[in-house]
Amino acid sequence: xVVLPKSRQLPNETYKENQLVKVYIEGVKDTPKGPKxxxxxxxxxxxxxxxxxxxxxxxxxxxxxKAVSREAGARTKIAVISKDENVDPIxxxxxxxxxxxxxxxxxxxxxxxxxxxxxxxxxxxxxASLAPANVLSVEITDEEKKTCQVTVPDHQLSLAIGNKGQNxxxxxxxxxxxxxxxxxxxxxxxxxxx
Numbered sequence: 001x002v003v004l005p006k007s008r009q010l011p012n013e014t015y016k017e018n019q020l021v022k023v024y025i026e027g028v029k030d031t032p033k034g035p036k037x038x039x040x041x042x043x044x045x046x047x048x049x050x051x052x053x054x055x056x057x058x059x060x061x062x063x064x065x066k067a068v069s070r071e072a073g074a075r076t077k078i079a080v081i082s083k084d085e086n087v088d089p090i091x092x093x094x095x096x097x098x099x100x101x102x103x104x105x106x107x108x109x110x111x112x113x114x115x116x117x118x119x120x121x122x123x124x125x126x127x128a129s130l131a132p133a134n135v136l137s138v139e140i141t142d143e144e145k146k147t148c149q150v151t152v153p154d155h156q157l158s159l160a161i162g163n164k165g166q167n168x169x170x171x172x173x174x175x176x177x178x179x180x181x182x183x184x185x186x187x188x189x190x191x192x193x194x
Contacts, residue, residue: 008040010109011073022107024049042072047113050104051078057092064089066118069173073111075162077129077170079118090115116174126150126179129171133160136184147178157183 004015004023015021023039024046030036040046047068057063062084070076080089093115094101101113114132119125123138126148136151152160160181161168172179 002037002039004039004041008042010041010111013041013073013109022046022050042070044068044070044076047076047078047104047108050107051093054100054103055093055095057082057087057089062087063092067174069170071166071170073109075112075114075166075170076108077114077116077174079116079125079129079174081118090117114170122146122175122177123148126171126175126177129174130160130167130179130181133167135160141180145178146176148180150179150181151184152181154183154185157181 004021008026021041023041024043026038026040026043026045028035028037045068047070048065051065052058055063058065058080063080063082065078066081067079068076078093080093082089082092092100101115105111105113116128116131119128122143123140126138127135127150130150130152133152133156136153139149139151141147141149150160159167162170168179168181
Protein backbone atom coordinates (compact mmCIF):
# COMPACT_ATOMS: atom_id res chain seq x y z
CA UNK A 1 0.00 0.00 0.00
CA VAL A 2 0.98 3.60 -0.56
CA VAL A 3 0.00 6.40 1.79
CA LEU A 4 -0.61 9.97 0.63
CA PRO A 5 0.41 12.08 3.64
CA LYS A 6 -1.82 15.02 4.60
CA SER A 7 1.10 17.39 3.95
CA ARG A 8 1.20 16.17 0.31
CA GLN A 9 -2.55 16.51 -0.29
CA LEU A 10 -4.22 19.54 -1.82
CA PRO A 11 -6.00 21.75 0.72
CA ASN A 12 -9.70 20.90 1.24
CA GLU A 13 -9.42 17.78 -0.89
CA THR A 14 -11.29 14.69 0.28
CA TYR A 15 -11.03 11.21 -1.17
CA LYS A 16 -13.52 8.38 -1.52
CA GLU A 17 -12.80 4.68 -1.54
CA ASN A 18 -11.86 3.40 -5.01
CA GLN A 19 -11.51 6.96 -6.34
CA LEU A 20 -8.89 7.41 -9.07
CA VAL A 21 -6.36 10.01 -7.89
CA LYS A 22 -3.39 11.18 -9.95
CA VAL A 23 -0.23 11.61 -7.90
CA TYR A 24 3.44 12.40 -8.47
CA ILE A 25 6.07 9.92 -7.29
CA GLU A 26 8.68 12.05 -5.52
CA GLY A 27 10.95 9.12 -4.89
CA VAL A 28 11.30 5.63 -3.50
CA LYS A 29 12.99 4.81 -0.22
CA ASP A 30 14.03 1.50 1.26
CA THR A 31 12.33 0.49 4.49
CA PRO A 32 12.61 -2.69 6.57
CA LYS A 33 9.35 -3.81 4.92
CA GLY A 34 10.68 -3.15 1.41
CA PRO A 35 10.63 -0.19 -1.00
CA LYS A 36 8.13 2.59 -0.22
CA UNK A 37 6.97 5.13 -2.83
CA UNK A 38 6.82 8.76 -1.69
CA UNK A 39 3.81 10.28 -3.46
CA UNK A 40 2.44 13.81 -3.64
CA UNK A 41 -0.40 15.91 -5.04
CA UNK A 42 1.38 19.18 -4.16
CA UNK A 43 4.70 18.71 -5.99
CA UNK A 44 5.23 20.95 -9.06
CA UNK A 45 6.32 17.81 -10.93
CA UNK A 46 2.68 16.70 -10.95
CA UNK A 47 1.73 19.74 -13.06
CA UNK A 48 4.64 19.08 -15.41
CA UNK A 49 3.61 15.41 -15.89
CA UNK A 50 -0.07 16.32 -16.39
CA UNK A 51 0.90 18.73 -19.19
CA UNK A 52 3.14 16.07 -20.74
CA UNK A 53 0.24 13.59 -20.86
CA UNK A 54 -2.39 16.13 -21.97
CA UNK A 55 -0.39 18.07 -24.59
CA UNK A 56 1.04 15.94 -27.44
CA UNK A 57 3.36 18.79 -28.49
CA UNK A 58 5.09 18.59 -25.09
CA UNK A 59 5.28 14.81 -25.18
CA UNK A 60 6.77 14.98 -28.71
CA UNK A 61 9.33 17.64 -27.66
CA UNK A 62 7.98 20.41 -29.91
CA UNK A 63 6.91 22.48 -26.89
CA UNK A 64 9.17 22.51 -23.84
CA UNK A 65 8.26 23.35 -20.24
CA LYS A 66 11.07 25.63 -19.05
CA ALA A 67 9.83 26.33 -15.50
CA VAL A 68 6.96 25.67 -13.11
CA SER A 69 6.11 27.51 -9.89
CA ARG A 70 3.19 26.35 -7.80
CA GLU A 71 1.20 27.08 -4.69
CA ALA A 72 -0.70 23.81 -4.57
CA GLY A 73 -4.46 24.12 -4.51
CA ALA A 74 -4.41 27.81 -5.44
CA ARG A 75 -2.35 28.79 -8.48
CA THR A 76 0.40 27.56 -10.78
CA LYS A 77 2.52 29.40 -13.33
CA ILE A 78 4.15 27.45 -16.13
CA ALA A 79 6.63 28.83 -18.68
CA VAL A 80 6.72 27.19 -22.10
CA ILE A 81 8.62 27.66 -25.35
CA SER A 82 8.20 26.19 -28.83
CA LYS A 83 11.01 24.67 -30.88
CA ASP A 84 8.86 25.14 -34.00
CA GLU A 85 8.01 28.72 -35.00
CA ASN A 86 4.70 27.49 -36.46
CA VAL A 87 3.52 26.11 -33.10
CA ASP A 88 2.17 28.52 -30.47
CA PRO A 89 3.34 27.03 -27.15
CA ILE A 90 0.62 28.71 -25.07
CA UNK A 91 -2.13 27.76 -27.52
CA UNK A 92 -0.91 24.16 -27.59
CA UNK A 93 -1.13 23.97 -23.79
CA UNK A 94 -4.55 25.59 -23.65
CA UNK A 95 -6.04 23.47 -26.42
CA UNK A 96 -9.19 24.03 -28.44
CA UNK A 97 -11.70 25.98 -26.33
CA UNK A 98 -9.40 25.44 -23.33
CA UNK A 99 -9.96 21.68 -23.35
CA UNK A 100 -6.39 20.64 -22.50
CA UNK A 101 -5.76 23.06 -19.65
CA UNK A 102 -9.29 22.55 -18.31
CA UNK A 103 -8.65 18.81 -18.01
CA UNK A 104 -5.55 19.58 -15.92
CA UNK A 105 -7.39 22.14 -13.79
CA UNK A 106 -10.05 19.52 -13.09
CA UNK A 107 -7.44 16.95 -11.95
CA UNK A 108 -5.97 19.62 -9.66
CA UNK A 109 -9.32 20.44 -8.06
CA UNK A 110 -9.84 23.83 -9.72
CA UNK A 111 -6.33 25.20 -9.26
CA UNK A 112 -5.77 28.24 -11.50
CA UNK A 113 -3.04 27.90 -14.12
CA UNK A 114 -1.23 30.76 -15.85
CA UNK A 115 0.64 29.68 -18.97
CA UNK A 116 3.32 32.16 -20.06
CA UNK A 117 5.84 32.25 -22.88
CA UNK A 118 9.44 31.69 -21.83
CA UNK A 119 12.16 34.01 -23.13
CA UNK A 120 15.95 34.04 -22.76
CA UNK A 121 15.62 37.82 -22.38
CA UNK A 122 15.10 38.26 -18.61
CA UNK A 123 13.08 41.49 -18.96
CA UNK A 124 10.73 39.90 -21.49
CA UNK A 125 10.32 36.74 -19.39
CA UNK A 126 9.69 38.71 -16.18
CA UNK A 127 7.07 40.84 -17.94
CA ALA A 128 5.29 37.73 -19.25
CA SER A 129 5.49 35.98 -15.87
CA LEU A 130 3.32 38.62 -14.21
CA ALA A 131 0.29 37.66 -16.32
CA PRO A 132 -2.61 38.29 -16.14
CA ALA A 133 -1.32 41.83 -15.40
CA ASN A 134 -0.02 44.04 -18.20
CA VAL A 135 3.53 45.29 -17.71
CA LEU A 136 4.70 48.67 -19.01
CA SER A 137 8.42 48.18 -18.40
CA VAL A 138 10.99 45.95 -16.73
CA GLU A 139 14.26 47.54 -15.65
CA ILE A 140 17.05 45.18 -14.59
CA THR A 141 18.53 46.90 -11.51
CA ASP A 142 21.25 44.35 -10.67
CA GLU A 143 22.00 41.49 -13.04
CA GLU A 144 24.33 39.73 -10.58
CA LYS A 145 21.82 39.80 -7.70
CA LYS A 146 18.96 39.20 -10.17
CA THR A 147 16.83 42.15 -9.08
CA CYS A 148 14.50 44.22 -11.24
CA GLN A 149 11.95 47.03 -11.08
CA VAL A 150 8.66 46.46 -12.90
CA THR A 151 6.23 49.24 -13.78
CA VAL A 152 2.54 48.49 -14.32
CA PRO A 153 -0.45 50.73 -15.05
CA ASP A 154 -2.01 52.16 -11.86
CA HIS A 155 -5.20 50.10 -12.27
CA GLN A 156 -3.14 46.89 -12.71
CA LEU A 157 -1.00 47.18 -9.55
CA SER A 158 -3.15 44.94 -7.34
CA LEU A 159 -3.53 42.41 -10.18
CA ALA A 160 0.25 42.29 -10.69
CA ILE A 161 0.88 41.77 -6.98
CA GLY A 162 -2.01 39.33 -6.58
CA ASN A 163 -3.98 38.22 -3.54
CA LYS A 164 -1.58 38.36 -0.56
CA GLY A 165 1.31 38.81 -3.02
CA GLN A 166 0.70 35.45 -4.69
CA ASN A 167 1.10 36.57 -8.33
CA UNK A 168 4.44 38.33 -7.85
CA UNK A 169 5.69 35.56 -5.53
CA UNK A 170 4.96 32.88 -8.16
CA UNK A 171 6.47 35.06 -10.91
CA UNK A 172 9.65 35.50 -8.85
CA UNK A 173 9.94 31.73 -8.31
CA UNK A 174 9.23 31.05 -11.98
CA UNK A 175 11.90 33.45 -13.24
CA UNK A 176 14.44 33.27 -10.41
CA UNK A 177 14.44 37.09 -10.12
CA UNK A 178 13.54 39.38 -7.21
CA UNK A 179 10.74 41.55 -8.57
CA UNK A 180 9.85 44.98 -7.18
CA UNK A 181 6.58 46.32 -8.61
CA UNK A 182 5.56 49.96 -8.82
CA UNK A 183 2.61 51.70 -10.40
CA UNK A 184 3.10 54.10 -13.28
CA UNK A 185 2.21 57.16 -11.18
CA UNK A 186 4.50 56.18 -8.26
CA UNK A 187 7.43 55.64 -10.65
CA UNK A 188 6.73 59.02 -12.32
CA UNK A 189 6.56 60.73 -8.91
CA UNK A 190 9.92 59.22 -7.91
CA UNK A 191 11.45 60.40 -11.20
CA UNK A 192 10.09 63.95 -10.64
CA UNK A 193 11.64 64.05 -7.15
CA UNK A 194 15.08 63.23 -8.57
